[in-house]
Amino acid sequence: xxxxxxxxxxxxxxxxxxxxxxxxxxxxxxxxFMWYRQYSRKGPELLMYTYSSGNKEDGRFTAQVDKxxxxxxxxxxxxxxxxxxxxxxxxxxxxxxxxxxxxTTLTVKP
Amino acid sequence: ExxxxxxxxxxxxxxxxxxxxxxxxxxxxDKMYWYQQDPGMELHLIHYSYxxxxxxxxxxxxxxxxxxxxxxxxxxxxxxxxPSHTSQYLCASSxxxxxxxxxxxxxxxxxxxx
Numbered sequence: 001x002x003x004x005x006x007x008x009x010x011x012x013x014x015x016x017x018x019x020x021x022x023x024x025x026x027x028x029x030x031x032x033f034m035w036y037r038q039y040s041r042k043g044p045e046l047l048m049y050t051y052s053s054g055n056k057e058d059g060r061f062t063a064q065v066d067k068x069x070x071x072x073x074x075x076x077x078x079x080x081x082x083x084x085x086x087x088x089x090x091x092x093x094x095x096x097x098x099x100x101x102x103x104t105t106l107t108v109k110p
Numbered sequence: 111e112x113x114x115x116x117x118x119x120x121x122x123x124x125x126x127x128x129x130x131x132x133x134x135x136x137x138x139x140d141k142m143y144w145y146q147q148d149p150g151m152e153l154h155l156i157h158y159s160y161x162x163x164x165x166x167x168x169x170x171x172x173x174x175x176x177x178x179x180x181x182x183x184x185x186x187x188x189x190x191x192x193p194s195h196t197s198q199y200l201c202a203s204s205x206x207x208x209x210x211x212x213x214x215x216x217x218x219x220x221x222x223x224x
Binding site for chain 2: 032034036041042043044045046049051088090092094095096097098100102103
């Protein structure tokens with residue numbers, strides 16, 4: 001069983017919808033949680049970075065971590081066609097290697 | 111501007127050839143990584159380095175090698191390319207600050223072995 005499981009998708013939503021992307025994990029040592037966005041034919045870019053449980057908001061994006069349930073989410077409000085990309089969750093126990101989910105491909109239709 | 115650079119962006123090469131994929135970063139990060147990304151977007155760690163003269167194999171068995179002679183440079187070499195090596199190769203680096211253990215990725219090298 002993988003340490004990190006990500007909702008597989010693909011996900012298709014109309015413009016303006018609220019999007020929820022989710023990952024679960026099994027390693028209790030994970031303390032740092034990341035979300036990356038990857039456009040086609042590009043490398044992933046770091047979108048959100050959080051430490052331990054709680055919420056973090058950045059514009060239309062909210063990252064949520066529930067360590068008791070080993071569950072993390074990324075919410076996108078007022079989704080735009082430019083949000084169409086693959087979203088990867090990642091997590092680590094500290095400095096060094098991160099463990100990635102398999103990615104969820106999102107399409108936002110105008 | 112601090113960044114991470116990969117060259118070439120695209121490469122088509124014949125079976126049996128030796129190739130080196132270049133990766134350089136200008137951020138002074140000690141930690142660097144090479145990932146192979148499948149068409150379904152899953153990332154597989156093939157090599158990593160936590161500093162000069164330090165390299166380790168990752169989770170994916172690979173016929174490649176890496177070197178880290180300078181902090182900013184982390185090249186990946188395939189001694190004998192095979193069609194099974196056809197993939198996208200991503201280089202990344204990270205810093206040691208607890209406020210940001212996330213990675214900065216390059217744009218990738220898309221390799222096709224024919």
